[in-house]
Amino acid sequence: MTREVGKTQDVGYEIGVSKTLPYPASVVWEFLTDDDGLAVWLGPGAELGREKGTPYRTDDGTEGELRSWREMDRVRLTWRPAGWDHDTTVQVAIRASGEKTMLRFHQEWLADGRERERQREHWKAVMDAVVAALREEPSDD
Template sequence: MPTGLTKDAGWQLGVRRTVPVPSDVVWDYLTREGLVVWLGETVLGATGEWYETADGTRGQLRSRSEGVRLRLTWQPTGWAHDSTLQLTLQRAVSGTTIAIHQERLRSAQDRASLLIHWRAVLGRIVEQLAVR
């Protein structure tokens, strides 16, 4: 089976970076001013509520484990389907590991382009957290 192809969830990807910042500071950033960096210009409401970004990406917040994980559906403009996006924080010896996992992608091409996207997003997050 090719890398990234699952038996039940289509194509998936995962990227992670560790930052030398406490997890509570990272969480606060990602759910407030950093939301625009990884999700887009929007507001995430309570679990079960829908969101739409300024560029038309839309979805629903499926679960929120405060300080640890956000799980949501993610459907950019032009996609006929949604995917599942999960952002997780994990304490690390040197700070906090930020992990992005996405599943229910339709193709290897989607996976490849989104790997580039999410790696760039994590790079911007790391840069932003470095100046806090």
């Protein structure tokens, strides 16, 4: 029996999008966790606390709560856009490799294959927006 693409035994449907960026981990992490970066990947108006269980809500009605915050490593949270009837889990993680950094968005507990494909497009667009925003960041040089 073959398993459907993106469907797991443990966390339903999932999707991951990753890219190696030409910036040190500190630059990527600082951007992802400041107000401008949060607006890019989580949504405008998002304010994300650092304590487990802290709720958040974006201007477009996406809401959830922080599950974990590991400095310079990952942020894990629940994520439910307005109009959805279920929570999903999103993890944003970085991994340093010299002066480059791998950035990964991973989402679990998606309802079905169609939602998985929509979210693949969403996170690809978010990745493109993060890359574009980082290009515009002033350098310390």
